[in-house]
Amino acid sequence: MEIKKIGFIGTGVMGFPMVKHLLDAGFKVNVYTRTKDRALPLIEQGAVWCETPKDCATDCDVVISIVGYPQDVREVWLARSTGAIYGMKQGAIGMDMTTSSPDLATELYKCAKSKGVSLCDCPVTGGDIGARNATLTMLFGGDKETFDALEPVFKVLGKRWEYFGDAGKGQLAKACNQVAVATTMFSACEAIVFARGMGLDPKQIIDTLSAGAAGSFSLQSYGPRILNRDFDPGFKIDHFLKDMEIALKVCHDRGISLPGLDLAYKSYSMLKQMGKGDLGTQALYLFYSSALIPDLLAHDFNDDASDPDLA
C-alpha cells in the first residue's frame, strides 16, 4: 500500500507541527480538531477541514489521532455516527498517538479488526519540541506488518520508531517511560532543595554533579529552569497525573507495587490540589519550597523578587 492521504485528528500542541511536517512531505491531509480555529493555518497550507472524525478518516490510507485523554481517544474513534473507525476504508491503518490506556488500545485494535481495518497504538516521547523538530521517538504496539507499512509516516514525524509488541504494548512502553521519569524529578528537586538549604550554590551543584552518577535529564534540563523559577509547561502536571494514573492502573491490575511512582503521584496530586495543575512537571519544586516556606504559595511564584533563600 502506498500512503498518499492521511486523516489527522487533533491539531493541538503536538498534532499541529506534525501535520505541518506531513504536508511539507507531500502527503494529502484531512484535519479534524475540537476547535477549528487552531487548524486554520494548516488549512491555509493545504489541509482539508472535516466536520467529524468519521469524515476526516474517509478515503484515507492512514488515520492518526493525538488528543488529550483516553475518553477523547474513545470518542474520536468509536462514537456512534461520528467515530473515525466508521469512515475508514478497507485495509486502511489507524494509529492513535495519544498517551492513553493500554486496555483501551487493545479494545480499539479488536474493534477495528472486526471491521476489516487495522489500528495500532503509537504514543511518542520528545514532547512539543520533538514534534516541532520532527525528532520524536515513537513507541509502537500492534501488528508487525502495520509497523512496517507506516515507515514512510514515521520518517516524517520523528527519528526513532520501536516495535514493542502487540496492541497495547506501545502504551505500556510509554507508561514505562513515565514511571522512569516520575522519580528522576525528585532527584533534581531534592538536590536543589538540599543545596539551597545547606548554603551551597545550586547552579554549581547542577553543573558539577550532572556529569556523574547523579546525572539525569531532569537535573540537567529542568534544574536550570527551577533555578530561574520558570515553571511554565513543558509538560503539564495535569497531563502527567493522567499518565501516572494509566501506569498505576495497569500496575494495580497486575499486583505490582512501585513506591517511587506512588510517591510521585501523591506529591503531584497535592500540587494539583494547590491549584498548580497547569504548571510544568518541574513545579514539583514548589511542593518542597512551600513546605519550607509556608507563605510562598501566597506569593506570585513567578515574581523573581520573591525567590526564596531556603537556608
Place this chain on the structure above:
Amino acid sequence: MEIKKIGFIGTGVMGFPMVKHLLDAGFKVNVYTRTKDRALPLIEQGAVWCETPKDCATDCDVVISIVGYPQDVREVWLARSTGAIYGMKQGAIGMDMTTSSPDLATELYKCAKSKGVSLCDCPVTGGDIGARNATLTMLFGGDKETFDALEPVFKVLGKRWEYFGDAGKGQLAKACNQVAVATTMFSACEAIVFARGMGLDPKQIIDTLSAGAAGSFSLQSYGPRILNRDFDPGFKIDHFLKDMEIALKVCHDRGISLPGLDLAYKSYSMLKQMGKGDLGTQALYLFYSSALIPDLLAHDFNDDASDPDLA
C-alpha cells in the same frame, strides 16, 4: 609552598590507585592503612610504610585521608598520641577525602587551625573507576588559599575540582550528590520492574528511553547490570546507607524534609536487614523482585537460571 612529600592514610579500593598516581607523578609518599598487606605493592613501588597516622603525617607538606566511616576519620586525625594532626609540621595541609560528616569536617578544621595547620574536606565522586583512571571529581570545602595550593595534587588524582565554600561545604556537596543519586536508582529499577511485569523487553526499554526525558546515569549504567543480574558492588549498599545517614542528619538538623531520600533510605535499610548490605546499590532491584516473588531471596540471586520473569 612546593608540595614534595605526601602522607596518605587509607589505601583501600579508592586510596590504593590514588597513591599509585601520586608516586607515578614523582611525589614522595608515606602510607598508613589498617591492614599493612594491602599497601605492600605501593611500598614496593617506593611508598614508605608508617606505623601510625601521626608518623605518616610527619614532615609531609600534604596529608590525605580516605577511609571508611566518620568515626575512622576522627580516629586517624585526632586520636591521642597517634592522630595525624599531631604529626603535621607548621603550615602543612591536611585533606580528608572520605565521604564523611560536614559537622566533623568543621570540627577538624577548627582543631587544625588551633595547631597552626590547615585541614580541608574534599570528598570525591567517580567511584573506584574514577580513582583508577584519575578521573575523579573533587568537592572541596575549606580555605580558598588551601584549595589553590592543592592544585598540583588535584591534577594528579582527577579531572575536576570545585571550591564549594568553607569547611564542611565539600561534604555537603557530596551529600547533595548522594541525595540526587538516591532517587534515580528508583527510576531505573521501577522502569525495569514495570517493563518485565508488562511483558516488554527491558533491554529495548532501556535502549529506547535512555535517550529521552527518562534518561539517567542509573538507567544507562546500572540498568544493563540489573538485567544481567550483576549485583556486585560498584558502590556498596552499606556505604550508601552511611552516606544517606549523613545527608538525613544535616536535613533533620535544619528542618528540611526530602521524601525521596526518606524512601531510598528505608528501602536500602530493608535490603541491609535482608543481608544484602554487601551488594551494590543496583541491588535495589531485589527489593522489588523479592516483593513480587517471595521465594526469590531463598535462591542464589547470582544464579542465572533463577532469573525471574515477573510477568
